[in-house]
Each structure stands twice: as structure tokens, then as C-alpha cells.
Amino acid sequence: xxxxxxxxxxxxxxxxxxxxxxxxxxxxxxxxxxxxxxxxxxxxxxxxxxxxxxxxxxxxxxxxxxxxxxxxxxxxxxxxxxxxxxxxxxxxxxxxxxxxxxxxxxxxxxxxxxxxxxxxxxxxxxxxxxxxxxxxxxxxxxxxxxxxxxxxxxxxxxxxxxxxxxxxxxxxxxxxxxxxxxxxxxxxxxxxxxxxxxxxxxxxxxxxxxxxxxxxxxxxxxxxxxxxxxxxxxxxxxxxxxxxxxxxxxxxxxxxxxxxxxxxxxxxxxxxxxxxxxxxx
Amino acid sequence: xxxxxxxxxxxxxxxxxxxxxxxxxxxxxxxxxxxxxxxxxxxxxxxxxxxxxxxxxxxxxxxxxxxxxxxxxxxxxxxxxxxxxxxxxxxxxxxxxxxxxxxxxxxxxxxxxxxxxxxxxxxxxxxxxxxxxxxxxxxxxxxxxxxxxxxxxxxxxxxxxxxxxxxxxxxxxxxxxxxxxxxxxxxxxxxxxxxxxxxxxxxxxxxxxxxxxxxxxxxxxxxxxxxxxxxxxxxxxxxxxxxxxxxxxxxxxxxxxxxxxxxxxxxxxxxxxxxxxxxxxxxxxxxxxxxxxxxxxxxxxx
Numbered sequence: 001x002x003x004x005x006x007x008x009x010x011x012x013x014x015x016x017x018x019x020x021x022x023x024x025x026x027x028x029x030x031x032x033x034x035x036x037x038x039x040x041x042x043x044x045x046x047x048x049x050x051x052x053x054x055x056x057x058x059x060x061x062x063x064x065x066x067x068x069x070x071x072x073x074x075x076x077x078x079x080x081x082x083x084x085x086x087x088x089x090x091x092x093x094x095x096x097x098x099x100x101x102x103x104x105x106x107x108x109x110x111x112x113x114x115x116x117x118x119x120x121x122x123x124x125x126x127x128x129x130x131x132x133x134x135x136x137x138x139x140x141x142x143x144x145x146x147x148x149x150x151x152x153x154x155x156x157x158x159x160x161x162x163x164x165x166x167x168x169x170x171x172x173x174x175x176x177x178x179x180x181x182x183x184x185x186x187x188x189x190x191x192x193x194x195x196x197x198x199x200x201x202x203x204x205x206x207x208x209x210x211x212x213x214x215x216x217x218x219x220x221x222x223x224x225x226x227x228x229x230x231x232x233x234x235x236x237x238x239x240x241x242x243x244x245x246x247x248x249x250x251x252x253x254x255x256x257x258x259x260x261x262x263x264x265x266x267x268x269x270x271x272x273x274x275x276x277x278x279x280x281x
Numbered sequence: 282x283x284x285x286x287x288x289x290x291x292x293x294x295x296x297x298x299x300x301x302x303x304x305x306x307x308x309x310x311x312x313x314x315x316x317x318x319x320x321x322x323x324x325x326x327x328x329x330x331x332x333x334x335x336x337x338x339x340x341x342x343x344x345x346x347x348x349x350x351x352x353x354x355x356x357x358x359x360x361x362x363x364x365x366x367x368x369x370x371x372x373x374x375x376x377x378x379x380x381x382x383x384x385x386x387x388x389x390x391x392x393x394x395x396x397x398x399x400x401x402x403x404x405x406x407x408x409x410x411x412x413x414x415x416x417x418x419x420x421x422x423x424x425x426x427x428x429x430x431x432x433x434x435x436x437x438x439x440x441x442x443x444x445x446x447x448x449x450x451x452x453x454x455x456x457x458x459x460x461x462x463x464x465x466x467x468x469x470x471x472x473x474x475x476x477x478x479x480x481x482x483x484x485x486x487x488x489x490x491x492x493x494x495x496x497x498x499x500x501x502x503x504x505x506x507x508x509x510x511x512x513x514x515x516x517x518x519x520x521x522x523x524x525x526x527x528x529x530x531x532x533x534x535x536x537x538x539x540x541x542x543x544x545x546x547x548x549x550x551x552x553x554x555x556x557x558x559x560x561x562x563x564x565x566x567x568x569x570x571x572x573x574x575x576x577x578x579x580x581x582x583x
Contacts, residue, residue, distance in 0.1 A: 007473035011383055017375030018384075021443055022392065025399045028410050079306050086307030090300065096308070102570055103310040109494070109566035110317065110559060111501025112404075113531045117538070117555040121320035125543070142313055149310070167289075174289040175296035203403030206503040206531075210538050232405045232504075239409050240508060247413075254409050258402060265401040269394055 029258070036255020039248040045256070048218040053238055054246060056218075058253055063220055064133075064228035065202055065260070068212065071137025071224070072144055072201045077194055079141070080148030084190075087149070088156035089178055108146035112206040115143045119211040132225040136212025140201040147197035155189025156182060188275035192268045199264040203257065205232040215241075231257040321559055325552030332546060337553075342514040342528075344537070344547040351530070351554065353516045357431070358529040360517045361510065362500045364435035365442055369499075370492055372439070373446030374481075377491075380447070381454040382476050400444035408508030411437045416509055423524055429511030431527035437505045442495035449494055453487020454480060486572050493569040497562050500531075507532035530554045 047057030083100075091097040119139030129135040159182050167177035183190075205213075213233040221228040235253045238245045292300060329337070332349050339350030380392050411433060420428030457480050465475040481488070511526025514533070534551050541548045 003471050003474065007471045010473040010477065014375050014379040014383055017372050018379045018392065021372050021376045021440075021447075022395055024440060025395055028402065028407070029398065031410065031414065032406065079309065082303045082306035083310060086303045090304060091307065100307055100310050102567070103314045105570040105573075106314055106563055106566050107310060109497045109501070109562045111503065111531055111562060113503040113534050114317070114321070114501070114555050114558050114562075117324070117534065117552055118317045118320050120538070121324045121552070122316065126320070142317075145310065145313070171290055173292050173296055175292055175299060177289065199401055203401070203405070205403070205405045206535055209535055232403055235405050235409060236504060236508070239412060250409065250413075254406050258406050261401055261403055262398060265398065269397070 029262075032251075032254050032258050035251040036258075039252030040255060044249075044252050049216070050218070053216055053234075053242060054244070054249070058229075058231070058234060058249075058256065060217060060220055061229040061231045061234040061253070062256065062260075064214075064230040065232070065257075067133055067221065067228060068136055068140060068208065068230055069198050069202045071133055072140040073194070073198055075138055075141035076144045076148055076197065076201075080145050080194070080197070081152050081190060083145070083149045084152035084156055085178060085183075088153045089174070089182070104146045104149055107142070108150075110143075112143065112204055113209075115139055115207040116209050116211060118142075119207060124211055130225060131210070131212055131214075131227050133212055133221060133228055134224045136208045136228075136230075139207045139211045140204065143204070143207055144197040144201045147200060148193055151193025151196060152186070152190045155186040155193065158189065159185045185279070188271055192272045195264050195268040195271070199261050199268070202264065203232055203261045205236050208233055231260070318559060321552055321555045325549055325554075325556045328546065328549035328553040331549060337550075340516050342533070344541075344550065347546070349546070349550045351550075351557070353514050354528055354530045354533050354554065355557065356517050357510075357514070357527040358500055358531070360522065360527060361431050361434045361438060361506060361529055362496060364432065364523060365438035365499045366492060366496050368435060368439035369442045369446055369495060373443050373491065373495070374450050374488055376443075377447045377450035377454060378476060378481065381451050382472075382480065396444050396447055399440065404441065404502060404504040405508070407437055407441065408505035411505060411509040425524060427511055427526060429509055429526055430524045431510055431517060432523045434506045434510035434527070434529075435523075437509055438499045438502055441502055441505065442499045445498050446491045446495040449491035450484070450488050453484040453491065456487060457483045490569045490572050493565055493572075497565040497569070500565070501558060501562050503531040503535050507535050512536065530558055534558075 044057045045062065046059050048059055050056035087097070087100065091100070116139065119135055123129045123135035123138050124131055127135075129138075163181050163185065164174075164177050167181045168174070172180075208230055212227060212230070214227040214229050215237055217227060217229050231253065235250070235257055238253060239250050328349070332347075336347075337349055338352055339348065340352050341348040341350045342353055376392075376396075380389055384392065412429075415436065416428030416430075416433050418428065419425070419430065419433050461479055461483055462475055465479045466472070470478070506529050510528065510532065512528045512532055513526035514528040515525075517523075517525070517527050534554050537547070538551050541551065
């Protein structure tokens, strides 16, 4: 029948389009892994860079990225989870709430390089934090906020209303209901959201360009007010700014960064599916 | 507010403090947007005084010679973004339809995490891949002097916008009531006819939202674009501009901010570009959010 031929062609086209989307993803991941695997060894991961980054390892960049991610977490988690609790448990459908939601959508849409400008203007210059881990972390934290708030709110909302009514019927205050019933139930979802936000922060380059990143600093940062190297910026520097850079070091850095980010991604997925299977509501 | 219907014991003193704190944190998001705009203005607004408008919207960007024409950069951003969307829209919608409506369960389980992987790959890694593999490929295919072109950037950007487009379009398809599909199938329509004539049109507004959010993502993307577009600040007006180097607003900021003297006209001009980007993405997201909220208020469809 003619219309079933049309259907077959249509479905074939949809399948083809999906393959065109998916195949390059696999290609990128495979190429980065294959190229990078040859470059990575213990020394590469744990040694300081030498000879203007053309030899040695990328240890300070790894440490820098971990420190920045930690700093981002410290600043973004309390604000993000607090904001999510407000939106899911307290906010009425008012003009203010709508303004908050709009603000979150817009925070999520602001270009990363504009966050960099903002961080330079507010943290580095106005608050005189200098190009430092603190300034970079705070910039990244604000950028991460919308991801954390949205996912944490969704996790809190997915806890059934009955949990709250039972808590209230036993004489619990609203905060007790949140603290002892809702929050623990929503915790896996919140952790997933936090990881998803942080992995974005760990991989971003533009916000740290003017707020923290050091071009070449073959030592570990000495304080939160020190500059640091960071993996994404390091990859940018060695692939565009340094002529005659050995390809091997570029490949190794690309793989290290991708592995870090994708393992966080994997952790988030595993936590989500593990607890979804476990929960009884 | 979920617990609105629940009558609880009134809060104690310590709890009252925590509840106020949580409220402040919620409202702080508005403060952050305002703060960002304020600081962009503070550092960027002087450029509108220091440089005459005819220069500012001129066709030449040579900051060392005091030419601050933003037009080639704005057009560069628009060229790259629109091309990316033209590439990503059909692919994204088709994949969303495939995942939601056609694919068997196991394929969905594989596809969704894979698309999340794409969303997670850092921009600079995609830029590196584009620079070392895609650009040489394009150079040889076109026989052009360089593979670092607007098209290379658009191609990478299309893939960066795809996860957003796919996930929002999927939500839109998901919001189409099952009764629509049942009714169509009961009338004797094939699954394809149902998808093409009923489901996709019903999800139209959500798909528009998806495209807008994808566009917002694409126009603000920085590192990958900077690494693969060649960064020549020229007016992209001829037909072959797509296959020539181009320079976007984001790349200009990222590339030049490190080298300017703080407080100089060039410095203010880069913040000025930031203001333009902020306003553009604000408007795009505002439009996307309005369609999203309106849909939610009407309780589901359109």
C-alpha cells in the first residue's frame, strides 16, 4: 500500500537523521580516546610542565581544575539548593515567583564569555580579589546556579505531597517536614543536578579566561587568592597559542579533560538510575 | 508551592530564620541577573560616549587604529548562528521524533545518554577536534586556502545546539496527549501520518521554543567558535562568506580582553560587545520563556 511505503521512507529518514546526530558523537569520543591514550602515562598526569609546556606533565592544570570545581561547589550548592527549596516548598504563583523563574532562564542563557566579563568587572576589579581561584570559582558558581536550581527543584517536586501532609499531621512544622522528610528523599536527584552543574563548570574556559587562568605557571597555587592553570584553558593555550607544540601533549590534555567531565556525567547517570530503581514511590 | 494545601504547625524561631534565608536565596537569582547587567554597563557604557556611533556601527574593527566597527562582528555572529540552526533544526527535530515516537525501548535507552554525552563534552575539546580534524577535512574538500571558516564554526555549533534542541523538542512531543494519537490512528491513519500531520503540528510551539533556546546557546558559544572560524573581522556580505574566515562577537571578547589595558577605549568596547550579547540572549530567552510559561498555564498544549 502506498501510504505504508511513505511511512517506511519517513521512518528511514528519521533513523538516518538520528544516525547523523549520533555518529559524530561516537567519532569525537573515540578519536579523543585513541589519540590521547598514547600520550597519557603516570608522569604526564603528575609532573609539572617543562620547557614552556612542550614537555613534562599537566599536574598543575589538573589540580587547578579540581580546586576551581571545589570552589564552585562550595559557593553554588548552598545558594542553589536553598533557592530550589524556596521555589518548590514556599513560593506561591505570584509575580515575584515568575520573575525568579525568568531570571533563572536568563542566567542559563547568558553566554559563558559574558560571565567572564562580569567576573572580571565585579570580582577581580571591583571587589579587588584579583585574578584568583576565589574570583574564578565565584564566577563559575553563578553560571552553574541555574542548572542546580532547576534540577534540585524538580527533585524536590517529585517527592509526593503525601509525605508533607503526613509530616504535618504528626505535628511537624513545615521546615521539619522539609528537613527530615522531603530533603532526604530528594537527595539523589539533587546530587545528580549538582554534578551536572559542576561538570559544566569544570569544562568551561571562557568564564575563567580573565578571572583566574594562568597561561603558564609550573607550580601549585599557594592560596585561594593565587592564580592557577586549568585544564580547559591549558588545552586552548597549547592548541592555539604556542607554536610548535607537540601534538601528543595536546591529545593527552584533551583526553584528560574529557575523561574528567564524562566520568562526572557517568556518575550522575548512575546515581539517578540507581535511586530511581530503589525508591518505593 | 507544593505544600500550599498542607496546614503545618507554625515555625519556631530558628526555623523562621532559615525560611527567610531560603527566601532570600530564591530572590537572589533576580539580583544576579541585575548585577551582571549593572557591571557590564559600568565597564561598557563609556564606549558609547568615547566612540561616535558612526564608528561604533561602522564596517571596520581595527582597535589599534581606533576603528571600533562592530558590524562585521555582529554579522559574523548572526551568520554562524543562523547557519548552525539551519543545520541543527531538521536533525534535532527528526531525532526527537525518532526517540519519542519511533525508536524501540532499547534504542531510546542508548540514544538518550549518548546525546547527554554530547552536551557534556567541553566546548574547548570540540573546538580542538574541529581544529585538528574537521577544518583540514573541509579545506581539502573545498580546495580552499583554509578550513577555518564560518561553515566549520556553524557545523560545530550545530552539534553543540543539538542536545538543547532535542531535549526541549522531546518534552514538547511528550506533552501531546495520547488521545490525539489514538484518535488519529483510530481514523485509519498510519503511524507516520499521525506523527507528521497530528503530533508534530500539535507540538509546534514547543519546537519553536527548542529552536530559540538552541539559538541562544549558539550565539553565546565562545571557545569552539574562536578555535575554528579563523577570526578574520571582515564583513560577511558576499555569497562565499560562509566558506571564508569570519569573526564573532564572543571570539573577539575572548581573544582580545587579555591584551587590553584596563580602562582603555578598547577595553570599554569589548564590554560593549558584552552588553550587545547580554541583550540579544536576554531577548531570545525571554521570548522562549514566554511561550514556555504560556503553554504551562494553559495546562499542556499550545
